[in-house]
Each structure stands twice: as structure tokens, then as C-alpha cells.
Amino acid sequence: MLYQRQLQYFQEALKSGRLSHAYCLVGPEGTGKLSLAQEWIELLNELNSEERDVNFSNGHPDIFVIKPVIEEKKGKIRKKDISLEQVQDGLEKISFFPYQAKYQIILIEEAERLTIKAANSLLKLIEEPTEKVKIFILSHNEEKILPTIRSRCQIIRLAPESEDKIRDYLQKKYSTETKAEIDAVIAISDGKVEKAEQYLNDRELREKMEEMRADFATALRGGKLTGFKLAEELGSNRTECLLMLDEAVSYLRKLLLNLISKEEQVRVIRKVYTILERAVLLRHQIATTNVNQRLQLENFFAQI
Template sequence: MDNFIGHDLVRSWVKAAVKSGALPHAHLITGQDGIGKSYLAREIAADILGVSPVKKYVDIIEYRTDKRSFGVDEVRDIIEEVNKKPFEGNKKVIIIYHGEKLTVQAQNAFLKTIEEPPKGIHIIITTDSSELLLDTIKSRCQIHKLLRLSKKQIKDFLRLHYPDLDEEMINLASAFSDGIPGRSEKFLKDEEFNNIRNITLKMLKDILTKDETLVIKYEQELAKYKNKEEDILNSLLSYIRDIMIYKDLENSKIIINRDKLEDVKQLSNMFSYSKLYELIEVINKSREAFFSNVSAAVTYDIMLLNMLEV
């Protein structure tokens, strides 16, 4: 049975291109975190080598970093690997995860390699944010944009990978996923992620008190979750989205955080639309600060102060 659900058009196109010998040598897979980019990258790599995607292979080389960026030194290591001959056959695949972490200098250093890799070498880059990649990089890649899965596909995914889940939990996880399978998995098994959800929900309640001591309290709380800035900001935005929808429609069926429905109802009576829009602006500015490598402590402090002023 195929354990990868969704993105059928992209997958079919790749398989047909491999079979006909017309597959481009460079690919950029874009889409939200958790949408399936890594799974697809490994499947494409396996298709190129003509092997099963389940196992690991010496000619599928994967690069990822826990740091905020890939610099020129890391790219030089990748280029060195690109120029080595395949170990087992006549093809080799290089996968770079989170390509948005490539600095501008690193992208420029990698440009020639993407444009003209050695024969038999294929390069796959995944990214959550294609706008952070240079146009010169994107123009040299076959771009695969992954879209959200349908409700049925998400539920099929959950039943396949979590056969012991009851229907109530499937419905909750499916609602929270918002069409992104990785979000449903975080909801089900990532304790740290669910701690972040609880903290950000309490933050939204507490900022209504206008108590400035909350800045230090929550800056210290959030600082415990290193490299989880996206999860924190996305959690805040998902609650705000639910609050706005409930204020407007009072329809619980389209709430993402359905397990927190009573909290969403309560907050919908406490926030005005104008305050919610201002909070969204504050959070988006915080995201820009993180992309600009402003320190987490400073960014959280400014964000919390601005949230209190809303």
C-alpha cells in the first residue's frame, strides 16, 4: 500500500518524466511546513534511482541544518559532493531541505552548480518560503507547488498512519490540520508543540489585562522553545483566525482549534475585529524580524509590548 497520500498530479508527472528520460536535473518543492515536501523529495530521488523510497541509499545525499542559515561554507561542501561520482550506479540525487535558509551569498555560490551539474546529478531543494530564494535560482528549477490536502485525504492519512484513532480524535486532528498532514501529526504526538499551543492561548487571554510584567514572563516562557519561532507565531495566528471566524459566523465546524472551542468562544467576545487585525500586523512584523535574524529575545519583547498596546 502507498503510504504517501496526496499530491497525485505532481507525483504522476515526475514518474512519467523519469520513464521518458525527460526529467529536469533541478527541482524546487514549495509548500507550507508539514505539507509533505520531504516525503515527495525522497520519493522523487527514489524514482530517479529506480529504487524503493522506504530505504536509505548512498546516492541520495540529504542536507539540512538546525542553524538559522546555510552559508557559503556549507554550500561549498554541497558543491564538493555534487562533483563526486555516484557510488553505486550512474545517478546521484542531492536533497537540500529548507532552501529558504540559504543566504543570498550561498545561493549565488550555488547558482552555477544548479545550472550545469555533472551528468547524472539531480538536485532537489525544498522550501517553506520560495520568496526568500533568488529568481535566478527559481528560474533554473522545475517548481512543484504543493497544495493543501482535502478533508478526505487528511482523514485517509490519519486512518492509514494511526489505525487506533477513534473517529472523534480523527475529526479533531483533521480540523486542526487545515489540510496539512504534518499539523495533524504534531497535534497528535508532539508534546512540545501542544505546550506552545497552550502558552499562546493563555497569552491572548492575558494581554487583555494590559499588565506589563507579562512581557518578561512570556519572553522567558517562549525562550524555552528554541528554533520554534514559526510554531509560536503560527499558533497565535491560528487562534486569531478562529476567533475572527467565530465572531463572524459562530460556526464551530470550521474552527481549526476545535479542541479549544470554549476558549475561542470566550475570546470572540473579548476582542474587537480592529484589535484582532492589529494583532495580526504585530505578529507578521515579528516574523519579518526573525527572517532578518533579530534575536528571539528582542523580537519577543517587542512583540509582547506591541500586543499589550493593541
């Protein structure tokens, strides 16, 4: 079972009556924060895990999920920040007693995308907790959550799991999948269980990511035309651009570790490390600012 220590911690808190009113689960994207929070909430309210999809798509009267809205505008797909109105809507819904469950739940995904007004509205609830409400805040970037919110939550940090643990988990959950299929998705998932499940359930996405990784490897070996083609294809789609850069960073990290283990020449190691640094910086710029994606990608590949 994944994150056994964190699950055991919550079970003990539940049994002893020492539950926090607010939990903040933080860790890299894809590490299973949502799955763990859902499992905790199911334990808390004695819910059937087989009804998870319904319960956490605002189909349960006592569970309110708040997350960024995805919109398409002028051919570009982007996530909007979580607005004050979204948080206020959730707060309004918990102004009554629970309908079915023991606790009312507010579950906030990608909480780093809360606007300042939305975060301050949430802070008021956290500062004045009610006995029948539990709050679960999920974030890929702990530092972007208001310090006043973080300080009032029980922080649970998740790191990527080992390949062996993910393999065991996937083999039990997806018993009809072959070992080869499971090994293939693990190889490109970087210890991130949600990412592995996504690739296992969406072969088209997995093939696209494998193609992107192969194209990046070609560009890294000097195939600038391949790099410029990637820049052209991804220049107007931030979501896919960030996915490609995630794959690039993962590929470079593995390559760097492999070079170090083989005691490759320092010059080669330094070059790969420099490219890795630039890839991480580029991903951050595209994720947090309105830079010209295509131009930035072209500059990146031109300097490899």
C-alpha cells in the same frame, strides 16, 4: 493520497524521460515538501520507502542532504544559515559516478537560508547540469531564493491540503491511532501534513502547543499577565517563540473567519484583523532580524 496531482506529474515526466535537472518545491512550512521530494527521489532511484529514515539521513551513498545546522549558544537555540562549505561538501561528493542508484541526489532543505556564497556555488551546478545528478530544493519562502536559481528550476508550489485528505492520509499511515487522536491533531495543524504528523508522533510537543494556544486566547481576552508570562518564557528561545506565533496566527485567522461568517460587528472584526496583522509582522521580525524577542512580545501583548 496527498498531492496526487504533483505526484502524477512527476510520474509522467519520469515515464516520458522529460525530467528536469532541478526541482524547487515551495510552500508554507509543514505542507509536506520534504515528504513529497523523498517520494519523488524514491521513484527516481527505485528505493524502498521503508528505508526512508536511513536513505535521507546521509545513510545512502548517492543522496546528499544539505540543511541548516541547529546550534545552542548561551542557552539560546538557533538555526545557522547554510554555508558555502556545506554546499561545496555536497558538490565534492557528486564529483564521482553514482555508487548504487541511477542518479545522485542533492536535497536542500530550507533553501531560503543559503548564504549568498552558498547560493552562487549551487547556481554553478544548476547552470552546468550533469546527466546523473538531480537537485531538489525545498523552501518556505520562494522570494528569498536567488532569482537566477529559481529561473533554472522547475517550480512546484504546494498549498495546505484539506482536512479530509489529511485525515484519510493519517488514518492509513497511522492505523493504530484513534479517530479522536487524529481529529485532535488535524484541528491544530492548519492543513499542514508534516505538522499533523509531528503532533501525532510527539504528544509532549502537541500538549505544549495546545497550552500555548490556550494562553494566547486568554491574553487575547484581556489577560495581559498571561501574555507577559509567555513573553518571559519564550524571550530567549527563538524556535519556540516562532512556534507560538505560528499558533497565534492560526488561531487569529480561524477566529476572524468565524466572526465574518457569523456577521459579527465590524468593530470586532477590525480589531481581530489588526491583531492578526501585528502578529504576522512580529513573526517576520523575529524570524529575520535580531530584535529583542521578549521586549517585542511584551509590547505586542500590552497593545492587545
